[in-house]
Amino acid sequence: MDWVFLALALAVTGFVWARAAQARREEARQAEERAGYRRRIAQDPKNAGAHEALGDSLRAAGQWQEAHEAYLGALEVSGEEAMTTRVEYKLRQLDLGARERAAHQSPQSQKPPPDLCFCRQCGGANSPTRRVCETCGAAFPHDTFREALRDKEVLRASAETTACVLVLCAALWVASAQPLEVKGILIMAAIIVVAWRFLQAIGSPRV
Numbered sequence: 001m002d003w004v005f006l007a008l009a010l011a012v013t014g015f016v017w018a019r020a021a022q023a024r025r026e027e028a029r030q031a032e033e034r035a036g037y038r039r040r041i042a043q044d045p046k047n048a049g050a051h052e053a054l055g056d057s058l059r060a061a062g063q064w065q066e067a068h069e070a071y072l073g074a075l076e077v078s079g080e081e082a083m084t085t086r087v088e089y090k091l092r093q094l095d096l097g098a099r100e101r102a103a104h105q106s107p108q109s110q111k112p113p114p115d116l117c118f119c120r121q122c123g124g125a126n127s128p129t130r131r132v133c134e135t136c137g138a139a140f141p142h143d144t145f146r147e148a149l150r151d152k153e154v155l156r157a158s159a160e161t162t163a164c165v166l167v168l169c170a171a172l173w174v175a176s177a178q179p180l181e182v183k184g185i186l187i188m189a190a191i192i193v194v195a196w197r198f199l200q201a202i203g204s205p206r207v
Helices: 002-043 048-060 064-077 081-105 145-149 152-175 180-202
Strands: none
Touching: 002 048, 002 152, 048 064, 048 081, 064 081
16 A cells, blocks of 8 residues: 555655746746737837737736836837727736735734735735626636636745655655554655645735
């Protein structure tokens, strides 16, 4: 039975590390995408579409100030009324989100009511029953277990916890001469700890 527990531990470790690696690849892809927009802007500073696309990418990454500057760059070179209106709306949403985040993070501010949650993308306040942000339309990541698995922060926290626990269990497995029952208890304890840490990450406040 020893090999069953070892195979289970290796499978869990491989799965978590694979998801963490996938998250890192996605971050690298987005960084390369932003670099591509910057190259296009360097080649053609009047490319309003590239400015706007860069702002969208930076906003999705939570880089609010850089996104604001990119949108301003789009306004400066935009020659289309539709694009100007669209970018101005995005700037207003950024400003609104900045004010809400500042108010939420202020030491003098009171804690938000328990029936509100805050969007990670723009900081807008929403009812906990909503599935997308009322302000920016971003989907909330923790509505289901499957959506939580796609959250980079959840994956990162789960990967760190799983790696620490499994390294400890592996050391105990190799060094310990205890009976199989004791080893089984150790593995079950590790699974419980990992599950608790994962559920804790899923249940973290959406701010």
